[in-house]
Amino acid sequence: MEEGEEVKLLGAWMSPFVNRVKWVLKLKGIRYEYLEQDLVNKSPLLLTSNPVYKRVPVLIHNGKPISESLFIIEYLDDTWKNNPILPQDPYQRAKARFWANFIEEKFSQVMRKVLSLEGEKQKKEVENANEALEILEGELKGKKFFGGDQTIGLVDIVLGVLPTWIGVIEEVACVKVFDPIKYPSLAKWMEDFLELPVIKESLPDKDKLLAYVHKIRIYMLTLAATK
Amino acid sequence: MEEGEEVKLLGAWMSPFVNRVKWVLKLKGIRYEYLEQDLVNKSPLLLTSNPVYKRVPVLIHNGKPISESLFIIEYLDDTWKNNPILPQDPYQRAKARFWANFIEEKFSQVMRKVLSLEGEKQKKEVENANEALEILEGELKGKKFFGGDQTIGLVDIVLGVLPTWIGVIEEVACVKVFDPIKYPSLAKWMEDFLELPVIKESLPDKDKLLAYVHKIRIYMLTLAATK
Numbered sequence: 001m002e003e004g005e006e007v008k009l010l011g012a013w014m015s016p017f018v019n020r021v022k023w024v025l026k027l028k029g030i031r032y033e034y035l036e037q038d039l040v041n042k043s044p045l046l047l048t049s050n051p052v053y054k055r056v057p058v059l060i061h062n063g064k065p066i067s068e069s070l071f072i073i074e075y076l077d078d079t080w081k082n083n084p085i086l087p088q089d090p091y092q093r094a095k096a097r098f099w100a101n102f103i104e105e106k107f108s109q110v111m112r113k114v115l116s117l118e119g120e121k122q123k124k125e126v127e128n129a130n131e132a133l134e135i136l137e138g139e140l141k142g143k144k145f146f147g148g149d150q151t152i153g154l155v156d157i158v159l160g161v162l163p164t165w166i167g168v169i170e171e172v173a174c175v176k177v178f179d180p181i182k183y184p185s186l187a188k189w190m191e192d193f194l195e196l197p198v199i200k201e202s203l204p205d206k207d208k209l210l211a212y213v214h215k216i217r218i219y220m221l222t223l224a225a226t227k
Numbered sequence: 228m229e230e231g232e233e234v235k236l237l238g239a240w241m242s243p244f245v246n247r248v249k250w251v252l253k254l255k256g257i258r259y260e261y262l263e264q265d266l267v268n269k270s271p272l273l274l275t276s277n278p279v280y281k282r283v284p285v286l287i288h289n290g291k292p293i294s295e296s297l298f299i300i301e302y303l304d305d306t307w308k309n310n311p312i313l314p315q316d317p318y319q320r321a322k323a324r325f326w327a328n329f330i331e332e333k334f335s336q337v338m339r340k341v342l343s344l345e346g347e348k349q350k351k352e353v354e355n356a357n358e359a360l361e362i363l364e365g366e367l368k369g370k371k372f373f374g375g376d377q378t379i380g381l382v383d384i385v386l387g388v389l390p391t392w393i394g395v396i397e398e399v400a401c402v403k404v405f406d407p408i409k410y411p412s413l414a415k416w417m418e419d420f421l422e423l424p425v426i427k428e429s430l431p432d433k434d435k436l437l438a439y440v441h442k443i444r445i446y447m448l449t450l451a452a453t454k
Binding site: 052061064066067068071072074075078079090091093094095097098101102135 | 279
């Protein structure tokens with residue numbers, strides 16, 4: 001750990017939002033202490049660090065807590081200038097923020113719905129996810145990574161939820177969302193992304209994730225059926 | 228206009244999201260051309276500048292379009308360094324982004340629901356809005372503005388939707404959301420905020436806004452009743 005720098009990450013092993021922060025910490029070579037949180041019986045540290053949302057990830061830097069993965073990433077990038085995650089040019093920065101937010105709203109949140117629904121409603125959300133994928137395919141075309149040909153950036157890190165979660169959601173929710181034939185650039189991007197050592201080294205265990213997501217789906221369907 | 232700088236803002240007079248961008252342009256003394264958009268028959272300029280969301284505001288700086296009000300504000304702040312809107316300190320920046328996003332998700336989006344609902348469902352959203360107001364009251368306490376005692380910043384600008392819209396939504400949707408007795412700090416903040424010349428000079432006309440919001444509510448209720 002850097003002299004005098006104390007970095008802690010409150011996380012949960014299955015959270016894609018925590019995963020992104022882990023990747024950025026690794027990309028920047030920041031040493032940190034990882035504190036796995038019990039999300040059922042929340043620790044006093046989590047409750048006092050993120051009193052508004054009471055959720056992970058929370059980064060605690062020299063005693064100061066920061067919540068929400070995208071703002072943690074911006075904070076890390078503002079504080080540790082090596083291996084920048086956002087572009088330096090203001091226009092490119094704005095574009096990166098736009099696409100990161102697009103993935104969050106139009107893909108990640110939609111995939112959460114795919115997982116919690118059945119039948120026609122689920123079909124509609126699968127269509128919505130595909131609309132987002134089509135737009136992302138067009139945005140990526142001709143580039144290796146969203147961040148450029150050499151290196152990944154904010155958009156790649158946020159879209160990291162695609163290669164790590166899509167197969168699990170498809171299997172558990174019995175749907176096909178991602179067709180590599182329809183999205184050749186994204187399919188190639190997924191391969192290249194997963195090949196990066198920094199990503200490969202901190203992926204959740206597939207079988208453990210499958211079991212977890214399966215439980216989540218049953219819980220969500222039960223909840224919907226008792227409303 | 229600065230030598231060689233061409234700034235255009237595609238907007239709509241009633242949009243609180245456009246309003247925030249106008250305030251920032253004014254605070255920074257940036258000269259720009261305002262282009263009011265027809266949101267029913269969208270112009271080719273709007274459609275090509277924001278092909279993903281097809282909505283305002285869009286800022287076009289020297290031909291390059293930027294969408295989404297929060298990212299436009301960050302872009303303006305990255306590009307014109309005078310009268311900073313975000314704090315310079317990375318930790319304070321992270322906090323400002325956190326609160327701006329909180330207001331967006333937990334207040335603005337909730338107020339939109341208050342406007343589109345009736346009865347018990349509306350009551351629930353009024354409660355949600357009050358939960359957010361309570362948290363914001365606690366965050367503001369002891370300060371004149373969220374940005375500090377002297378000047379407004381990102382959080383004030385995003386919460387600008389409160390003094391400009393709350394009365395209109397309350398009147399049109401026949402509800403009481405904001406009680407100045409319960410939120411004395413926010414009530415004082417509203418007064419101080421509206422007194423700022425830069426804000427006062429670019430507020431939408433109250434009567435025109437009332438008539439517009441009234442139409443929107445009827446449209447939303449009709450839509451809900453025909454689903």
